[in-house]
Amino acid sequence: MHFQGKSFLKEIDFTGSELHYLIDFAIHLKQLKKQHIPHPYLAGKNIALLFEKTSTRTRSAFTVAANDLGAHPEFLGKEDIQLGEKESVSDTAKVLGSMFDGIEFRGFDQQVVEQLAADSGVPVWNGLTDSWHPTQMIADFMTLKEQFGTLEGKTLAYVGDGRNNVANSLLVTGAMLGVSIQIGAPLALQPEKWVRELAEGYAEQTGATIFITEEVTEAVKGADALYTDVWISMGESIDVDERVKLLLPYQINADLLQKTGNPDTIVLHCLPAFHDKQTSKGKQLTDQFQVAALEITDEVFQGPKSKVFEQAGNRMHAIKAIMAVTLGNLFIPDTFFEQT
Structure with a gap:
């Protein structure tokens, strides 16, 4: 069994x-x-x-x-x-x-x-x-398979905080399933060495590629799915000002979506998302940094490429x-x- x-x-x-x-x-x-x-x-x-x-x-x-x-x-x-x-x-x-x-x-x-x-x-x-976050991964790659009919040869790009549980899980799970993973994150927020090595070991067996870079436009090239998560994890004690300024260039917006060069790219987010000012925390942060949204714009979040609610379901x-x-x-x- x-x-x-x-x-x-x-x-x-x-x-x-x-x-x-x-x-x-x-x-x-x-x-x-x-x-x-x-x-x-x-x-x-x-x-x-x-x-x-x-x-x-x-x-x-x-x-x-x-x-x-x-x-x-x-x-x-x-x-x-x-x-x-x-x-x-x-x-x-x-x-x-x-x-x-x-x-x-x-x-x-x-x-x-x-x-x-x-x-x-x-x-x-x-x-x-x-x-x-293993149960999230089954839902994420299930969503990818439903959209494209297969996971074979697919590429998922994750941008933002590359050291959190979701980034760890995406990197390793993608490698295990044969899905190439591209991570765009500042040097200080890239996956830890042991996570990278674990993923690389699986990628050698499946033929998936692992690519980690500071250059956000390089990270999203050719992606079938563009994925992000909140920039401050639950219970994390950090300098919020420093974190948000560091990650604003990694925001998923219409411009970044276009830079994948793939007309079929879908957008994923494990939620909750600060895509507007409709939450007290979201309003506080977006007002503080004088932006309309944080990790993903409302235009993309609500747009035709977004599969976030299918993913949540x-x-x-x-x-x-x-x-x-x-x-x-x-x-x-x-x-x-x-x-x-």
Whole structure:
């Protein structure tokens, strides 16, 4: 069994062919949902949803996915449990593992989700840590495959903060799937050496190319997808003034989109996005720096090339696929992986 009983804590927990399978299975589950065909692979199961960080998409996606699969999700926020404060992560893991069939964790430290997996005895899924964002990746590359019909030979350009969890995950996942990744970021915000080396190792096997540069126009050349994320990660303590000034040249706007030289380029963003002044934080920052938007302009965000809301919706189908294959005792023939 390729998936049953396994945790998904970071992309490299699975092989490239297994990630391809998850993407295809997510697309299949999306079709089942669209056709109102029930798929209760987790009937009778109970899922713990642990959240140290707030969430819109991840919490909604895990909740709806669990319900669609016939499972019962139980939300446990940072005010609900004593994780790491009055009770150790290990003790919490053992308790939750004795009551729940699977655990989702969204928080800061990768070590916490690793510890939960080590000591709970049930599958654990990483809903986001400071290091990795694996469930997001299945949705992202699922969106790319839906748009182009294949991932083979595709190129994704990421611009902005190249050292965050999303950039790490895109670099490594792209390399594993054979999608070339081009990152445009200031020198101080480029991926760390160990992440680059990890990605390069996979790229050698798949034929993907890894390209990291300070030159934003070089980074976006030929891209099939242009991707960005917020410039200040949740809980990050930095000099906001310095960060925004450093990253303004990496904003996705109509001019940068045109510089891909590819008329079919799509635009992706894992959300939330500061594309206008409709949020208190967005208004504060855009007013402070006298700009209309931060990492992506409203024109592009709302434009015909933008697939950000399809991408957001795909979070649910991707998470459903991950939970189903690791907890649902599904029959997945070995021949599938021999052919991929």
